[in-house]
Amino acid sequence: MISLTNIADSVENRGHNVSARLAVRNVSKHYGGVHALKDVTLEVNGGEVLGLVGDNGAGKSTLLKILAGAVAPSEGAIEVDGEEFVFTTPHAAKEAGIATVYQDLALAAQQDVVSNFFLGREIVSKNPIGRLFGWLDRKEMRDHTIKELARLGTRIPDVTLATRELSGGQRQALAIARAAAWTSKVLLLDEPTSALGVEQQAQVLELIRRVRDQGIAVIFISHQMQDVMDVCDRVVVLRLGRVATTLGSSELTSENLIGYITGAKIGDAVAPMAEREG
Numbered sequence: 001m002i003s004l005t006n007i008a009d010s011v012e013n014r015g016h017n018v019s020a021r022l023a024v025r026n027v028s029k030h031y032g033g034v035h036a037l038k039d040v041t042l043e044v045n046g047g048e049v050l051g052l053v054g055d056n057g058a059g060k061s062t063l064l065k066i067l068a069g070a071v072a073p074s075e076g077a078i079e080v081d082g083e084e085f086v087f088t089t090p091h092a093a094k095e096a097g098i099a100t101v102y103q104d105l106a107l108a109a110q111q112d113v114v115s116n117f118f119l120g121r122e123i124v125s126k127n128p129i130g131r132l133f134g135w136l137d138r139k140e141m142r143d144h145t146i147k148e149l150a151r152l153g154t155r156i157p158d159v160t161l162a163t164r165e166l167s168g169g170q171r172q173a174l175a176i177a178r179a180a181a182w183t184s185k186v187l188l189l190d191e192p193t194s195a196l197g198v199e200q201q202a203q204v205l206e207l208i209r210r211v212r213d214q215g216i217a218v219i220f221i222s223h224q225m226q227d228v229m230d231v232c233d234r235v236v237v238l239r240l241g242r243v244a245t246t247l248g249s250s251e252l253t254s255e256n257l258i259g260y261i262t263g264a265k266i267g268d269a270v271a272p273m274a275e276r277e278g
């Protein structure tokens, strides 16, 4: 008979954190002779912001694309709530509960906030004639958008504005709130605070904390070290495609971050290109 203790032991022996919302297991990616990622393993829990940092070319975007289903790994797998996946399409990643906000935000500039919030998920009118003609239930969509944006504390004054009329920070906030509204599991954010003013940066960081506090696992890719220190609970540093270290909240200093990003802390500050190839 298998007891609960045996099960707990076997889980512990595998070295896996059973509560991880998202786990990356031994993922590698080769582009010809270039090793963009080498045996990357990491985990992020629900209700946690995990920073992903690294120098240019460290492999951050490649990992993001693998998690988002845009690129297939050469080796390894992804787990969401303990279920193993190898995504071959963005649709498959979304179905598994992983939402991604890329730097371009994917908002329709001419359409208003409500239409963008519901892009691809529009609510059709319940009235039989409206349903026949495929009319949208604009009122329900508007009410829902206002409610969701307010719940996340998003400062968008008027949901009838076209998104081209919003500030950069408001557009970023809309894209994050939209992604968070349609997932309860994992949110991937690619440089969400770059190119924003100081106040807008602070508002976007606050929004990320609120999304985290809903229990969503957030991965935050950034080159902005202050933002990383402000919002992340833990940080994984990638260097030359490998995990150089994972820093806990008490270790999040700019000296540590820069030391691991440049390699100074691990004694390979001048890493030869040959290490990346072959």
Ligand SMILES: Nc1ncnc2c1ncn2[C@@H]1O[C@H](COP(=O)(O)OP(=O)(O)OP(=O)(O)O)[C@@H](O)[C@H]1O
Residues within 6 Å of the ligand: 031, 034, 035, 036, 054, 055, 056, 057, 058, 059, 060, 061, 062, 063
């Ligand atoms: N489609 C591709 N074909 C060939 N090599 C690629 C491809 N995509 C990425 N690479 C290589 O993989 C490595 C990792 O690139 P990646 O874009 O993931 O890094 P990054 O950490 O996101 O960098 P940055 O901060 O500059 O965006 C680099 O050496 C890059 O040149």
